[in-house]
Amino acid sequence: MNAMSSAEQAVARAASIVTAEARAKARLRRRYALVIGLRLAILVIFLGLWELGADYNIIDPFFFASPSGIWQQIWSWITEGTSQGPLWLQIYVTLEETFLGFVIGAVGGIAAGIVLGRNRLLADVFSIYIKIANSVPRVVLGSVFIIALGLGMASKVALAVVMVFFVVFANAFQGVREADRAMIANAQILGASPFQITRTVIIPSAMSWILASLHVSFGFALVGAVVGEFLGAKQGMGLLISTAQGAFNANGVFAAMIILAVMALVVEFIITRFEDYVVKWRPAPFNEQGT
């Protein structure tokens, strides 16, 4: 009698847990659908009002473009190419400059950050120059690079490099400085040489700082490349914008802007995947295989 009732109670309890879990899951799904639905609604309302406004001349499409005009512009670039050649070539050129600038700037920034982070004297000597260099508005350097390096790729890459370098450097430096004292002492007593300490303790512990900076600095590299093209180029998305601007083609400026945004989002997605792969061990970062 007693045993029966306790068995029944157990069954009832299990059943109620199952239904409660199902209810909680359904609630989560509904919330997710609501968020997505609201996002879409906002997009549709925004584009719809813009389009309507342009149709009824409340928003002058000559100055502020219109969604349909922007779409037609993108479509014609895709199908007929731009005034300076096929669209994919413009995207390719800009991406190539961005990547080169990003890689050179990031590698340089990481190397400089580690060297100065590990060497107090060098850090004290150079800190003032880095501060000065960092306070120069870097976009202005674009003009210098165009004069010195010409209208080709080199000047854009150089601008992207200086945009990336300081961000990555500052983070790498900070990451090295924040490496745990006890951990370094531990490695030292276990028998590590200064080089081994840098490689197996300092760099891994600075890695989460460095990765965070790579996220931001890819966007900067893109800005550097586009601004460089804007200032003077033969190819690229920046030139496309500058041409459209010269022709008072508002649709063209918006269309190029949207293409750039899509490029940035795609690369951002790739970097995030890379980061998740490298830093599997948040909050304890970085998985380094053996030595």
Added chain:
Amino acid sequence: MQLQPMAAERLSQTAPPTDAAIAIDDVTLRFVTPDGHMMTAIRDFTMTVARGEFACVVGPTGCGKSTTLNLVTGLLRPTTGNVRVMGNPVTDISRDIGFVFQADALFPWRSVIDNVAAGPLYRGTPKAQAYERARDWIGRVGLGRFEKHYPHQLSGGMRKRVALAQTFINQPKILLMDEPFSALDMQTRTAMQDELLDLWSEQKSSVVFVTHDLEEAVALADKVYVLTAGPGTVKSVYRIDLPRPRVMADIRYDPKFIEIAKVIWNDLREEVQLGQNRSLQTGH
């Protein structure tokens, strides 16, 4: 019940013999703080640890307990006096030394086995051999199932086991421990103390174990150094004649243990009060 007051024999300090594992002879250490003041960390400090001996250092907070360990590693140099390890003056970090830290000093980006293998790999042991030894040591501290885990996936006690394996794999002749178990809960600490005594009795290393916990010191040590409130110097030295092997869970109820702890506590108490009053005044 028979008390043996001689169990805590007070020793007189003499100049250390030359064959001692660790000989700190009349050392004073001063350093200049970043704001330009001269600080004396320890003064006229003499300490001898024979080969295979387990010495504990107790004293009030801020009396320079950890400083003594750093003198032995060579990370700090004495201002006056000299420090010898295995008969040789300390010049660089000796390969004979192992150090277990108070804080978690494991490498969080390395798995348990990579952490334990770190020492041999740093010292140039071939990879296969280093990992074989690491596997063996992980087994000895009872973490065989956790080889591939990362430190953040382990409990505090398990991380300490990894730290012990990481240190013992180098087979240090001298083992320095800086309040290694102070962050653990009571039960885990007792288990780790047993583990440590087992490893130590197998390895026959000479140990300096710094702690603020007098009972821990008496339970583990052959010899207890009581330091004065900072700047630290040796107030008195006691030989602990409790039989080995000792069982940590039981020893604290042993009447002889209680007697010894009382004797040393009477000695330590006034230093603790002094240290506390001082830290209340200076705000450190």
